[in-house]
Amino acid sequence: MILQLLLLVVFFVCAWLYLKWSRVKNYWLKRGVPHYPPHPILGSLTFLQRENPSVWMRQLYKDFNAPYVGMWQFWRPALVVNSPEIARRVLVKDADFFRNRFLSSGKSDPIGALNIFTANDPLWSSLRRRLTAVFTAAKLRSLNGITISKSKAFVERIAVDSKKDDPIDLRTICTDYTTDVIGEAAFGVSSNCLAEGDSIMRKVTREFMSFDLHRGLSWSSIFFFPELVDIFRFSFFPKDTIKLLRKIFRTVIEQRGGYEKEVKDARDLLDALLKIKQEAVRDNEDISEDLLLAQAAVFLLGGFDTSGTTLCWVVYELAWNPQCQERLYQQVLELKRKIGDRGFDSTVLSDVGYLDCVIKETLRIYPPMGWLDRIASKDYKIDDKLTIAAGTTVYVNGVSMQMDPQYFPDPEVFNPDRFLPENERDITPYSFMPFGEGPRSCIGMRFAYQTLRQGLADLILNYEFKVIPDSPKPSDIGVEKKGMFLMPDEKMSVQFVKRDNEFVNKV
Template sequence: MGVVLESTSLEWLSLGIILVSCVYLYYRNVFNFWKKKGVKYVEPVIPFGNSKELLMLRKSLAEFFKGFYDAFPNEPYMGIYEFNKPALLIRDPELIRQVLIKDFVHFQDRGVTYDEELEPLSAHLLFLTGSRWKNLRAKLTPTFTSGKIKMMYHLMEECAQQLKQSLDKPATNQQMMEMKEVMAKFTTDVIGTCAFGLQFNAIENEDSEFRKMGRRVFTSSFRDTLVRIIRTVCPSVLSLLKIKVMPQDIEDFFVGAVKETVEYREKNNYIRNDFMQLLIQLKNKGRVHHDDVVVENLKNGSIYEEIHEKATDIDFSDKLLTAQAFIFFLAGFETSSTTLSFCLYELALNPDIQDKLRDSIKAVVNKHGGKVTYDSLNDMPYLDKVVKETLRKHPPASFLVRNVTKPYVVPGTSLKLEAGLKVLISVYGMHRDAKYFPDPERFNPENFSSEAKSARPHYSYLPFGEGPRICIGKRFGLLQTKLGLATLLLNYAFSVCEKTEIPLRLNPTQFITSSSTGAWLRIKKCTTT
């Protein structure tokens, strides 16, 4: 009996050794990828690759990719491993231009795996690939022209006035307020009225369902982290096991809200100047009317023409409409609210800049009849500098991803990138590189003076991305951000308080760059004369 047990134990031990050896050999082969190609890389750790700190929630995504960006300061690119997947992080502005614009045909997709059948809300412009993305982008571009956005300005302005009314009392009492949440309520109401045509009432109502849902979408749990890892390592498992990234109740809520809105408008022939109306127009007529030169939506006319000349009709179904409304909501409120709160935080830490900005806003408003108008906001160069500097120091999208869609040889090298490989750009790393922005930890709006901008490469500043996949809502986001700031600074002053965290710690659980503790500031009324 003892001999049999001893034999069985040896068999299990041998099997264990074989399994461990196989795993080791597998990872050794995987982790030799960049060495074989002669690319410098950050040494991986089995089985995490270079993603252990991300898995352990020790770093935010912004800090995570910045760490790689800083690892080889003299290299144009370097190799990393997202668990068992090799990826190339590029840091040379000229190479970034090649990837995002000149050779875009090789890097058309973002490389995000999604299952449209399992999760209908995932079929939005951010995730779509290939010809479906190209055709949808062509159809949606007229929706975001300056003319269309200008028509919605009065809707934004109503939200700004509601924001002011809600802050008068706490400002009179010089209260401490968590401004990230305050700004999220404002941008939620703006996107509610402009994208959905609904009054979300997030500013006035603490129990606003849309604010609750927005908060839930951007609050990551352990499950969310695990699903993100599975999506990176083996995305087919999610589809096989029918695991959704988005909780079912959130999906049901947004699908129901959009369906109800569309049905009401179509049944009652109700027309409103907002994004929802433009989406309905696209669904029913197949196109959005061009009210101005749509090519302005992209800086490179040739790229615009290439996309739009080859674009074909797309079946803009109710599901596709709902997915676009969903991503408008998420991208519209969260990115702008974080930018607003980071900006107020920096202005509280730099009262001289706050005072200068307030004075400049007052001067322009006085020239425009004493009101914050669409035209007056476009006549505020110092406000523009302050917003750009906020996006430099705190870019909501801290990194960009492009998937190699056609094999590509990096110019001037023999390095060949095969289809399916991810290419990463650390926006946060570039924005804090002293080579492009002297004293990068200092909040300095003069980084965006004409002289400073001409002294650095164009593609060292990428808060909205670049090229054909540049953020389509860039104008909308900047407008609501500037309107919010102008309204606040004309009426209130912001200062640090005992709850203000200096420096801010970034939240390791959120995809969008945000602080762990919010932005606590003291607010008080100021004169507007």
């Protein structure tokens, strides 16, 4: 009798699973939406830990000539948007329907769950409003002295490392530079990794760059199946590294007089976080140290590696495109002759329009995070053929639109001229958005551009970048498979040749 009951239970469970699976696998078919056949367990996520999500997105874009494509997060239907017009509506016009991100961490990971990148409303709106003041143009101009100093240290470090036998690892040295900039500009912590080869902040960021199987699974869950985070106690940041960052955070807060010393004007991110805490106390709100530390951690992660790797790609592409490099050099040299001993700062570099063109073209081909996720809060009409249900995740496929010849002719060609003023106005809106668009666009965009401009301007004034024989072409460089961002998975190097101009010996 017991055996018969067990068999009956197994039968009903199998029947239920079969019916459920039938509905899942036919979900997009019934709605006339193109899609890859889903895996019975993983849905569309068979690429995880085997292929970078941006690489998968680009392949999907090529395989389906459609404004949107259906996918599954395990058995949960989601939609990939390949249309700039639909992207505009999701990210900007109808942003109130798509305020929240799908990716998130869990209760077991407060630092990963409470930061402005992963948080959703109402916490996200409160954080965004309070942190925006740190990233105004006026506030960033006050950081010019730090960035100028670090850019000069960057040039000096290359002079030292160029004398060694091993070629310079571009990603390492570029992230040394961005770690030093963020360490001092955002945290007020002395960071001299460029000069000394290491610093306490670099210990933190070096761990952030490391992806083993466990961390890869952690990020895969956070980005594509957050329910697993608490089950397996995954974390967005390496846990040992957060302990060190917490120690740094507490030390700096104590040096500034503690949480009680009033902050009238936030000089940097740490001041802004102190001010948030003080305002919350006055408003009888509870702001925990974890919430403050989460913002510090995500700004460090979001700033040092994305900016550092972008600078790495810029230098590598310029080495392979000497005509672009020479054009940029001549403009930077002309500016330097005008300003004399004055350092390159955010004000004067606005006169080198081609500098931004080079950076934007690099971000077009190598956007750090090539896709944007949003959740529909209500049923939403995508077009006359499709209405998605509330709770559906939408992925805006920016990494692929930026390589579409319909919007960028000869997309594989590195061509900064696309972003000259007379050409940029013809770019299809929302086909280029490396920092996102709308209310949830990257809050640190201005800071990133300032860091990139100043570092690149000093580098190109002092050095010519040359291709090392037998180096892979930029398009042949592999990208990380276990991470979520579009980062190189192999060493990239160029030869730095000191230039012959009247300013080189002065640096």
